[in-house]
Amino acid sequence: MALGWVKLCLLASLSTFLNRTHALAVSKQCMMDTNTFLREINQDKPKEYAVVMYDAFGKMGSNVEGGSANQPGLLQQCRSAHSPTFSGQYCQVFLLQGTIQYFVGICVPDSCDEEEVQTLVLYDTFKYGHKSLIPPLPSILVNDSTQELIMTHCLSKTVTSDAADVTCLFVCCLLIVVPLAATLFTATIRWQRNRAVTPSEESTSLNTDIDMYGTPKYNGSTGGEINGCPIEETDSISRGSSYFSQSCFYQCLKAFSLQTTSRGIFSTSSTRVPEGGYSSLNGIRVLSLLWIMCGHSAQFPVINNLDNYKDWKKTVERSPLYVFSLSGPVFLAVDTFLLLGGLLSARSLLNSIQRAEDKLSPGLVLGYLFRRLKRIQPLHLFIMCLTIGLISVVHWGPYWFPFIDNVMDCKTYWWGNLLLISNLLPVHEICVPWTWYLSLDFQCYATTPLLVYFYRMNRCVFAVVAGGLLLTTMLASSVVTGLLRLPVFQPSTLTSENYVLYYYVKPHTRYGPFLIGILTGIYLTSRKGQLLKHKWQAVLGWLCCLSILAVLIGSAYALKGNSAHPSVPQALYQGLHRPVWALAITWIILACEEGYGGIICSVLSFGGWVPLANISFACYLVHPVFILLYIGLQETPIHYTDLNFMYLFLGHLVLTVAAGFVLTALIEKPYVLLKWKRK
Incomplete structure (x- = not known):
């Protein structure tokens, strides 16, 4: 009787196993290799490859409360494991437990594809003894002990290139x-x-x-x-x-x-200002670029690469000393670039009109726009092709996945960059995301001839048009912020799709600083005398300027966070702070030009800024490539400390400056210098 019961149990167990194997829809080879691996690690003396594979599994570390929930494991160690019949394959299992979303790196036989690995994980196949190799976070840290599988992603050992990749690499070469x-x-x-x-x-x-x-x-x-x-x-x-x-x-x-x-790039003469302009613009341009680079160096790893993200978030939100890495204030440097772009565009067009015997003709406007395209598009398209090509030849690590979708959109939406309308596309369709600024800049640049036309036609009409445009852009920013309850800033602002899609990259919300730049350029080009007549005017202007800059940055900290209901203070701040910031920077330029800049003018006009200003465009385009390469090749998370982030920024800065010089000399300047003469 007992023997019959045992046989019945064995038959039932075998039937259950066979039914389960069939239900798993896993190939015979994958199941066989997986069982071999699991059997080997459960032996008293497991084989070396099995130990290596087991050791490569991601395991929970310390500081989960501080944001260290991801368990990446060891990618290269997994790939180094080889059994007589299979090799190790690194996969990521993305899980949701309670409110915490994280991933675990696992090492599985390379005979299993992503769907099979996902099926094996769902059935909790990977066990060491009676313990799962993908255990949930302990209940003392997370109230919910149930893991929900989101997706599984396996990283290929080989790189594959399609026709688009090969074409981009050929164009770069x-x-x-x-x-x-x-x-x-x-x-x-x-x-x-x-x-x-x-x-x-x-x-x-x-x-x-x-x-x-x-x-x-x-x-x-x-x-x-x-x-x-x-x-x-x-x-x-x-x-x-x-x-x-x-x-x-x-x-x-x-x-x-x-x-x-290469001639003139390293010149430190204060009279050599890129694109024509004023000596103080060198310092403003370079300091704004450094501010953006510092912000990107700190913010890109934050998206998914820190093992203490919550600690970083608390630290940077607590003190205005972190203005160089906090998303809201850092973005003001972009408005400074828009201001300088408007100023130089108006100056360039007015000088062209003067050389054309004071005639604003359609041909002159077309030539003006063509020179801008010739200035930005060769290097822009080179960076786009370079980024696409790098994806196909680099062996990426486990932290590459947050960026892959955005960059891969280039193969579908490359025409947005070619036509300089990428900022008008949905945010998830922007090719090489940081190039949205070039589209916005050119769209604003194209409005300069119209405003200059009104300025030359009738000053009253010009004042009405300019005032209406400025009021419209401020109102649009406030309404969008209020209706969508957008944050003024947050450390991961750019991960908020609505913030980028409806506010951050759109011309109707960002046009204000460029318009103020146009007005400044028209004034500086056509002025007959000095605006400042007395020293007390300069003193009062500087006090107002510095106070405004401090209030704008401090207000970002005071208005931090999301609001459950439309917030009037946040809406007003979003509508006003960018144009007001541009006005404050305008004062600095005017004061320096009229001899009331003092030590600030001396610093901004320092000849050492000139070489960096000459390569600033190339530096802006290439620096995110180095940041993404660094993050994408990481196998372990980055630990935030002020010292670590300072070295990270300085390393990116050195590489960017070196690459900026090379790209300026090889790609940017040849097309700027290339000119056609009509008979």
């Missing part, structure tokens, strides 16, 4: 190879020209000038043109070589060569 080839070719031509000048010819060429490439320029030549490029017919050493040296092709080579593009 082409954009780099062309300037390098032009540099070599120009150097060769220069060497040949130097060899061709004999001592006797040198003595008889007293009236001959040598250009920066060693190409002779003779006086008394007759002028001509070929394909719109001026040439000179001279009695040179070689009429054919002289013809070539003055051809359009050779002029293009010189524009792309490093001999041309």
